[in-house]
Amino acid sequence: MGEREKCVRMGLVSLGVAAVAWSFTAQHQISAAGQTTDAARDQVRQQMFTAATAADPEAPPPRLSSVQSPTEALAAYDNKTNGFTTQAAFDANKETFEEVEQIADGLGPTYNAQSCRECHQNVVTGGASQVTEQRTGHLIGGRFFDSQGGSLIASRATHPDATELVAIGDTVRTFRISTNLLGAGFVEAVSNTTLTAVRDAQPAFMRGLAITVPVLEQPGRTRIGRFGWKSQHGSLQSFAADAYLNEMGITNPLLPTENSISGKDVSQYDTVKDPEDDGEDVLKFADFMRALKAPSRGALTAAVRSGEQVFNGIGCGTCHTPTLVTAAPGTVINGGALTVTAALGNKVIHPYSDYLLHDIGTSDGIPIQPTDEFVPTASRMRTAPLWGLRIRNRLMHDGLTFTREEAILRHGGQAAGVTSRYRVLSSTDKANLVAFLNSL
Numbered sequence: 001m002g003e004r005e006k007c008v009r010m011g012l013v014s015l016g017v018a019a020v021a022w023s024f025t026a027q028h029q030i031s032a033a034g035q036t037t038d039a040a041r042d043q044v045r046q047q048m049f050t051a052a053t054a055a056d057p058e059a060p061p062p063r064l065s066s067v068q069s070p071t072e073a074l075a076a077y078d079n080k081t082n083g084f085t086t087q088a089a090f091d092a093n094k095e096t097f098e099e100v101e102q103i104a105d106g107l108g109p110t111y112n113a114q115s116c117r118e119c120h121q122n123v124v125t126g127g128a129s130q131v132t133e134q135r136t137g138h139l140i141g142g143r144f145f146d147s148q149g150g151s152l153i154a155s156r157a158t159h160p161d162a163t164e165l166v167a168i169g170d171t172v173r174t175f176r177i178s179t180n181l182l183g184a185g186f187v188e189a190v191s192n193t194t195l196t197a198v199r200d201a202q203p204a205f206m207r208g209l210a211i212t213v214p215v216l217e218q219p220g221r222t223r224i225g226r227f228g229w230k231s232q233h234g235s236l237q238s239f240a241a242d243a244y245l246n247e248m249g250i251t252n253p254l255l256p257t258e259n260s261i262s263g264k265d266v267s268q269y270d271t272v273k274d275p276e277d278d279g280e281d282v283l284k285f286a287d288f289m290r291a292l293k294a295p296s297r298g299a300l301t302a303a304v305r306s307g308e309q310v311f312n313g314i315g316c317g318t319c320h321t322p323t324l325v326t327a328a329p330g331t332v333i334n335g336g337a338l339t340v341t342a343a344l345g346n347k348v349i350h351p352y353s354d355y356l357l358h359d360i361g362t363s364d365g366i367p368i369q370p371t372d373e374f375v376p377t378a379s380r381m382r383t384a385p386l387w388g389l390r391i392r393n394r395l396m397h398d399g400l401t402f403t404r405e406e407a408i409l410r411h412g413g414q415a416a417g418v419t420s421r422y423r424v425l426s427s428t429d430k431a432n433l434v435a436f437l438n439s440l
């Protein structure tokens with residue numbers, strides 16, 4: 001067993017994942033396309049991201065003396081904790097989130113940026129930004145396969161020869177823009193049952209897909225996904241581990257294997273021993289995001305209030321769910337890894353998302369993983385949460401839509417009926433609707 005392979009196997013064991021079932025068909029099809037691939041690495045990644053078990057309901061515990069009626073979640077762009085951690089811990093975790101990583105820290109060999117903040121800052125650390133990243137792959141028999149080394153194409157490298165280039169045959173291509181993290185802790189504190197109840201109340205032709213994903217920090221346990229353009233993660237610690245590896249090239253205990261250079265071995269450029277982070281930074285990122293207040297609203301003018309009625313009246317709110325309530329304090333979530341605290345529990349949030357996946361005809365065609373279980377995610381995108389919209393001017397997953405009106409008009413598929421109702425609105429109603437969007 002080569003060094004590389006051993007390392008891959010060890011990663012597998014430390015995650016407690018069951019033995020990998022070799023997917024002969026996938027390997028065969030990829031080589032039929034004339035490519036060689038570090039198939040073992042792909043297998044491990046796909047296996048790690050496989051949801052083998054059902055998600056817990058995470059319903060609130062039945063008799064909790066501290067349960068009061070839900071209160072509004074704190075919302076502001078003010079760099080202040082929501083109470084999940086002390087302000088001192090928030091400031092310290094923020095510093096880690098803003099830290100500019102160097103090669104000696106494990107940066108790269110392939111990466112997209114040196115700091116979480118490079119892509120998550122507007123108007124404060126943790127906000128969204130205009131930074132996009134590339135994802136590519138190809139179709140064989142109508143089925144999506146990743147580019148060699150994975151669908152995420154890193155756009156920077158620590159050495160010129162470590163640059164990832166897109167293969168000409170990888171004709172499925174997209175940008176994905178950086179999303180907002182403000183309020184993420186509240187979203188994590190929404191129970192699985194709450195999301196499936198929203199789904200069940202949607203009319204059949206508009207019903208969202210709740211996708212079950214693994215909780216990396218609780219091997220074998222799963223959750224309803226809610227984070228990322230495909231709801232590809234359910235826990236912030238899992239997303240942080242994933243981002244640290246895939247955006248910055250920093251391996252960590254949850255994802256201990258370095259990414260390849262478009263499928264080619266990186267070891268000659270990889271000088272720091274894996275895992276490059278001992279897990280501390282990943283926890284700090286997660287706790288920083290959990291302590292972020294929600295995005296706050298702009299002025300609530302008469303036009304905004306009328307626009308809100310239009311929004312709900314024509315059915316935008318069926319997917320862009322205006323209000324969710326987080327689970328009660330004491331609820332155990334993330335497959336047992338986290339207990340909802342008083343700062344995040346029993347809070348009313350207004351994310352304008354159901355966090356479910358929908359086919360509105362805009363999808364990038366890329367599934368969460370190129371495996372059977374995630375095939376339905378290729379044609380669907382997560383309902384984009386609209387909180388924080390007032391600080392964004394590049395819209396939709398690819399960031400290629402410039403105005404609110406054009407964003408609405410891109411909605412087809414499950415949103416086609418709603419879009420038709422939008423088209424026949426009076427110009428006043430249309431203007432009020434945009435005023436409402438601009439207040440979020």
Ligand code: HEC
Nearest residue numbers: 112113116119177178179227228229239240243244247285
């Ligand atoms: C190069 C830019 C970039 C960097 C650096 C980056 N991110 Fe992101 N982040 C993104 C993009 C793009 C998305 C959406 C990706 C997707 O869904 O495919 C995202 C999504 C997220 C989400 C999901 C939020 C939601 O909308 O549900 C979390 C959580 C997150 N990032 C955390 C982090 C953390 C923690 C770090 C640092 C370890 C980090 N990111 C570094 C670009 C970046």
Ligand code: HEC
Nearest residue numbers: 316319358362381382383384395396397407414415418422
């Ligand atoms: C069937 C579900 C559904 C309905 C109905 C719906 N949307 Fe969306 N909306 C989505 C999805 C999914 C996305 C993300 C699509 C993408 O990025 O490819 C989205 C994205 C958006 C965005 C872009 C947000 C961003 O962060 O870039 C805006 C704005 C928006 N919707 C507004 C509306 C309005 C206004 C209506 C009513 C006229 C509406 N939507 C109806 C599902 C829906």
